[in-house]
Amino acid sequence: MQIPQQLIALTKEHHLSLSLANKAINAKNLDNEGVICQLITKTFERNFLAHFNFEEQYILPLLIQNNQQDCQRIVDEHKLLLELAKNINPATLLKFGALLREHTRFEDRTLFKKIPMESLNKIPPHENNHLKL
Numbered sequence: 001m002q003i004p005q006q007l008i009a010l011t012k013e014h015h016l017s018l019s020l021a022n023k024a025i026n027a028k029n030l031d032n033e034g035v036i037c038q039l040i041t042k043t044f045e046r047n048f049l050a051h052f053n054f055e056e057q058y059i060l061p062l063l064i065q066n067n068q069q070d071c072q073r074i075v076d077e078h079k080l081l082l083e084l085a086k087n088i089n090p091a092t093l094l095k096f097g098a099l100l101r102e103h104t105r106f107e108d109r110t111l112f113k114k115i116p117m118e119s120l121n122k123i124p125p126h127e128n129n130h131l132k133l
Helices: 005-030 033-063 068-086 093-114 117-122
Strands: none
Touching: 005 033, 005 093, 005 117, 033 068, 033 093, 033 117, 068 093
């Protein structure tokens, strides 16, 4: 299925979040937990806060009427991910990575597909020039 133009920037950012999730999940095996924790602490909120805010401001309102539980899940997971990132340590690294991966996949594979086609034009252009790892 082709990604609607209005969602391409978000899905590109999701590629970066999956990359970060995989780094967090695999850190123990690569023996670089401390480096990954520092990367998350230093960059996650700055890089992903605008992404989360955009989704909550423009995507969730298009879905809330018929998908209240899914929308609440997204808001709750955004808060939890930001909190975990602020206090990340080797003991919480795997939990953070698994949640980030699951969250991102849910948005791409399930939530975004529920946006009515006629509502896509309500999504403004999104460019998060800060997002990089």
